[in-house]
Amino acid sequence: MSDQPLLSVRHLSTTFATPAGPLRAVDDVSFDLDAHETLGIVGESGSGKTVLARTLMGLQPRLNVEVTGSVQLAGHEVVGASTARLRELWSSEVAMVFQDPMTSLNPVMRVGRQIDEVLRVRHGMDRAAARARAIELLDLVGIPSAAQRYRAYPFELSGGMRQRVVIAIALAGQPRLLIADEPTTGLDVTIQAQILDLLDTLRAQLGMSVVMITHDLGVVATRTSRLLVMYAGRVAETGPTGDVFRHHRMPYTRALLESSPKLSNAPHTRLAAIPGQPPNLARVGPGCHFAPRCDLASDRCREVAPALEPTERPDHLFACWHPLRTPSETPGASS
């Protein structure tokens, strides 16, 4: 690990001006990510993961959006940077793998040209060199007969192949940080594992850092070193992946874990769904956002939002007034 983290996020908030009032989709998020590290960001749909991902890159639209706090990416401040400045960072420092490969590729442009474009426009390669490199990249992401696929249109490729193309485009600028926003949501299960393994291999091979955003704890369990559990725009719990899985303190983390299917479950085990819905962020109270759905919630939870507190381990933090285990208890009983 180097002295300075590759990505350093401090008190980051993203607020949308909506007709119903300000909507804080990302609320006071802080974390660090070191070089070569993989961070998993987990949470339900609507927990602010995708907005966080786009804010980290400075990719969110600017109209009616307010971003406060700081994102230091390889020594560059992202928050408040001009588009021209951000364009310099995009692709060469940070790139994104989008959620749905059915919509994230230009439908009327050959996939090869979508890779070429980055190399030619951003990295000054000539046509022939860019083409050769694009075919190399297609090969790298495991697309068979890459030279022929170079001329394919996205609709001629399967979902898994398209997502590999999206990854190839992201890798074209040799970024130091790859943000993967639910990279496997649109794919079927066997392809999901292939894509996740590919991302992991590439991370190790190319020495990248990865931010892996997902609602699926199975995805992050073995492939991340640290986890950030988000709920309604806030960090509910964060720490080394193993600690969060085994010694989680926040009831939301437990609920999330219990709602994931596990191979160790007996057949016909009923999955514990989390009751209720994530809150409407334009109309939330002052307290803990999870309080309305939490069986441990007290009046205090509804009135005052808990701050992130360290557990016995300084890099494992949680935000809860009624943590699941006190340090004296034996951890690991409930999951």
Add this chain to the structure above:
Amino acid sequence: MARYVARRLATLVGIVFVISVGSFYLIHLLPGDPATVILGTGASPAARAALYRQLGLNRPLVAQYLVWIGHVLHGNLGVSFISQTPVLTTIRAAIPIDFELILISQVIAFAGAVPLAMRAARRPNGILDRILSAGSFTLLSIPPFIIIVLLVLLVSIKWGLANTGPSSYVSLGSDWIVNLESLALPSITLAVGSFVLYFRVLRADLITTLQEEFITMARSKGLRQRRIMWRHAFRPSSVALLGTAGVNIGGLLAGGFVVEYLLSIPGLGYTLIAAINSSDYLLVQGIVLVVSVGVVLINFLFDFLTSIVDPRISRE
């Protein structure tokens, strides 16, 4: 792609067949004996007999059609009894004028509509978008015969620019500068309607396209806005534009007669009106046939362009 084109061509042949039957039957729809319709009431018995022989008018309708279509396919649309010139010769003289008029008007319309739609779509409901949308709507509500009259009043009469008023048409071959001057006002008039149409269609599609994920993806590559607009947003947004242009240009071929008539430009529309006024039915028949086939061919061409712009269309 080849299969798609073959299939479209087969449809095309079918449509042209139906059009030819319609044009053929036009003469028989008119009251009275076809020979009277074609030759007029004052024709000599010898001329009538000659026409009967030429068209086989005493044979069954199907046989008559086959004789007629045989002539048409050999480029023989008959000889006008009124002007004593072959119908094809008259039509051949008129077509280049319409071609030129439509070409100039479409260049103006696209050159205006595409860049302005690109600007307007970048900020929907922004100041520029509102001005352009309101302005284009105003233009849309003024009919072409008002626009051409206003233009003539302003340009030819008030400003006194030569060669722009009625009856100033000079053919391209004799003096191309005067020719362009004489076609300037009608071209602009035809361009107005096309411009408004293209601007509105493209703007709407661009706004939808710009919200697509692949545009965000293109931004995340670090591409400039200009490149994103032209390379990523324009092409997928132009499918409806091309379809609209095909229908619109077909309409101009048939419907440009208002400006041609008002300014006495001897294009197809002007010739058609003159033919109707002089009861020159063979010429009417010939123009109807040529214009209908032209409209079908233009739409075929634009369908083909659409399938090039969006390769998904031809592989379904």
